[in-house]
Amino acid sequence: MKFCVHGIGYIGLATGALFANNGHDVVGYDPDEELVADLRAGEPRTTEDDLREYVLEAMENGFEPRTEPVEADCHLVCVPTPYDEDRERADLTYVEAAGRTVADLLRPGDTVILESTVPPGTTEEVLAPVLAESGLAPGEDFSLAHCPETVLPGNITHELVHNDRIVGGIDAESADRAIALYEPATEGTIHRAPDATTAEFVKLSQNAYRDVNIAFANELARVAADYGIDSRDAISLANNHPRVDILNPGPGVGGHCLPIDPWFLGQSSDSLDLVKSARRVNDGMSEYIVELLESELGTLDDARVAVLGVAYKGNVDDTRRSPGLRLARSLSSRTSDRRASALTDGGSYVETGGAEVRLHDPYVDDEEIDLRPLDDALGGADAVVITSDHDDFEDIDAERAASLVDNRLVVDATATLDAEEWRAAGFDYLAL
C-alpha cells in the first residue's frame, strides 16, 4: 500500500519508518528542506540510537523523504499542534495546511489518519471540512480517522511497536480501515473508540492524568519538606500499596505535551478545575526552588547559580518548555521584577538582573542558549541545581565540583546525584 506521511519530525519519521519496515511504500513529506536533505544523506535528526537504526533500515526498505507530497492510498498527518498562549487555544494552522495539501491529492477510496495531538472535535470539525474542499465527502468517498501517537521520547522505537493504540473514525468504516492498517504493524492491542472525538479526548486524558499525578508528587515534596522528611522515601513506601502509583517530584513539567495537552482538553469546556490546579502546582516548582535557594543563601543578589540541565527531561536534547530554562529565568529576574518569574513558556534564557545563572547541558546543542562547559558553569558557584536527570550527571565527580564552587550547596531537583558522595565532598545536599 502507498503511504504519504505529512510531517516527518519526531513522530512522522518514526511512524513512516514503522510502515516502511512493514512492507509499505512510504513517502515522508516535509516542507523543511534541510531536514529532508539530512535524512536523504542518511542523517536522521534523533539522539536515540535504535531509532536512527530503525529509520535507516526503513530507508533501505524504500522509505523516501521528500519536499513534495504525493498521491497515496493512506495520508498520515503528523504535523505540529502548538499552543497559542495569547488566544489560549490550540494552533491548528498546521493541521489545516496539511488538510489542504491532502485535499489536492485525495482520490475516492483513500484513507486519511490524523496522528497529531488535537483538542476534542478537531478531526470532525476542523480537518473533515478542509478535506471536503476536495469535492469528496468524508466518510462516503474517503475514510477519516484519528489515531493519536503515544510514544515516549527516549524509548520511541520500542513504544512505536508495542504500545496499545486508540483509533476513532468519523464512521465505522473509517475506523475499520485505520485499524486494519495499524494491526499488522504493531504488537500492542488496537482499541476502537466510539468516534474520533473520543479518541482525541482519550489521548489528552492520558497526558493530563500524568501531569496531575506529577503535581501530586510535587505537592507531596513540598509538604514532606515541612515535616523534614524525604518525599522520595515516602513516595516509594506509599507505592508498595497495590492501588497506589505516585510519580516523582521534580523541577516542574516540561516538553511540548504534558504542559499543553491539559489546556487542549479543556479548550471547549468550563469544567477544568483539578487539572488547572495541577498545572499551577507544576509551573510553581521553579519558584519553589528559587525560594529554597534564597532561604539557604540568604539572598540571591550577586549569587552565582549553576543550573545543570536545560533539556526538558533526562537523556533527550529537546528544550521545549524546559524546567531548567524556566528556573534560570526566575533566578535571573528575581530582584529586578518578580512578576517576570511567572513566565510560562520556553525560549532562550535572557539575563535581566538578579542572580547570575550559568547553564550546562551535555545533551543540548542550541546556539540560542548560552551553554557553558561543566567546569565553567560550576566555577565560583554559590549553588548548583540539577534540573534534568541525564545519565551523564551521575558521573560528575563531587570532589572536583567541590574544588570549583565557592559555596557547597546542591539542590538535586531530579534526585540524580549520589547524595552520600556529595555530602562526603562537603556539600549541603538537598533533594525535592
Ligand SMILES: NC(=O)C1=CN([C@@H]2O[C@H](COP(=O)(O)OP(=O)(O)OC[C@H]3O[C@@H](n4cnc5c(N)ncnc54)[C@H](O)[C@@H]3O)[C@@H](O)[C@H]2O)C=CC1
Ligand atoms: N514528540 C513527541 O514526543 C510526541 C508528539 N506528539 C504529537 O505529534 C505531533 C507532531 O509532533 P512532533 O513530531 O514532535 O513535531 P515536530 O515539530 O518534530 O515535527 C513536525 C514536522 O511537521 C512539518 N510540517 C509543518 N507543517 C507541515 C505541513 N503543512 N505539511 C507537512 N509537514 C509539515 C515540520 O516541518 C516538522 O518537521 C504533534 O501534534 C505532537 O503533539 C504525540 C506524541 C508524542
Ligand SMILES: CC(=O)N[C@@H]1[C@@H](OP(=O)(O)OP(=O)(O)OC[C@H]2O[C@@H](n3ccc(=O)[nH]c3=O)[C@H](O)[C@@H]2O)O[C@H](C(=O)O)[C@@H](O)[C@@H]1O
Ligand atoms: C502519558 C504519557 O506517558 N505521555 C508521554 C509524554 O511524553 P513526555 O516525554 O512529555 O513525558 P514524561 O517523560 O512524563 O516527561 C514530561 C515532564 O514530566 C517530568 N516528570 C516526569 C515523570 C515524573 O515522575 N516526574 C516528572 O517531573 C519530566 O521531567 C518532564 O519534564 O507525552 C507524550 C506526548 O504526548 O507527546 C506521550 O506520547 C508520552 O507517552
